[in-house]
Amino acid sequence: MATGPGIEIAIRDKRFAAEGPPLFADLRLSIAPATVTALVGPSGVGKSSLLRMIAGIDTAFDGEIRVGSKTARDAPPPGFVLQDARLLPWLTAIDNIRAVAPDIADARARELLDRVGLHGAADAYPHELSGGMQRRVALARAFSVNADLLLLDEPFVSLDRLLVDELQALFIDLVEHERPTVVLVTHLAEDAVRLADRAVALRGRPAQIVSDLAFSVPRRDRSAADRAQMVTQLAAVPVQVMG
């Protein structure tokens, strides 16, 4: 069973335009191995950008991000889950996995599909699957690329509540089985307190860490009251004026 790497983030300066305030300035964050960390904050604060920098896709910044013993760009590609399922519609479920993980053993790809509850759907085209099933394929695809490091970018937006509950339960199962390091980007504190071991709230520009909470109660043992209290804690942050 795999155990995810730790992540050390030390960004001195990150900006998209030469002028204007930077997106990040002197941002430091240390993420423990095999934990689930939620990055919470309003849209536009730079959560997704940070995720892409951790993924080693965006390398245009001053500073360093280390994943395990390597820099982000040299580390193996992480398993990525985007806002929608984003399957290639001309490939079957299992070929969508092979498209991003060409060396994967057939048995492992099928095992992952089984694990997300898609036994027997390996050869179905995306249009033959429901929206929820497509998301499951996307989750299996992410694990197939890298079961040690998983990056999720608002994976539960634009889904109905029932489907969110179902996918989140599946996510928890998978995470507890595979023990990856997970960074989850979300604008909903509710998602964070359900899934994460730790929530980091970002605000402002340049984005600052305005609260950093480690949740002591294991996620499966959290009651509704626990979660409500955690949401309040996360939100109880002095509001900062933008810029």
Place this chain on the structure above:
Amino acid sequence: MGLEILSLPLLLVIWQVLAMAFPSRLFPTPIAVAVELWDLTLHGKLLVDLGKTLLRAITAFVIAMVIGVAIGIALGRVRWADRLFSSWVVVGLNLPAIVIAIALYIWLGLTETALIVAVVLNKIPLVIVNIREGVRSFSRDYDELAAAFRMPLGRRLRLIFVPQLMPFVLAAARTGLSLIWKIVLVFEVLGSDGGVGFRVSVFFQFFDITGLLAYTVAFILVVLAFEYLVMRPIERRVLRWRPAQV
């Protein structure tokens, strides 16, 4: 199915009835045309002529597709190239086919090369327009996916670029083919030493309507065979991932 099966026989029946109602040497019945077709196949040059025309059409088709797709991709991706050359494409689209053919016959003589180049030049702008629109419609979402999973260029081309392009290549092939079938014959009438169009012009000089229709029928049979035995199976195979059209 069902009614579609009856469509062509119905046309033949109407033709037969009309020809019997207005008997004339210049309006043969389909049966007379079928007999002539059989005779020309066995004793005439029909197969040789069809072969020549097909070879020209297919050569021109392949060349035009390759060049048109390449230019279409370039214009779809490179903005300055499109700004510089898109007017050329419009000119090309609207140049009368016959003018291109005559000009080339004058420059290159009544040669096989001139004929094929004329067909190619007529078809290329159509292919370019189709492919350019296709490339422009590509989804950036898939590029983001490829970036997120750090897919190398070869795999991106094979799994993301080509599958998005294929429906447009097929559409270009389809409109291009129907254009080529028509203009190849016209250019053959204008100047060639054989082929369906050449024979049609001979029939014209002798007012031989029966021979003309026999050749037409043979030509249409070839086009239909191409449609049902080549184009449709390819389309079904390439586009099988799409939801069934209702």
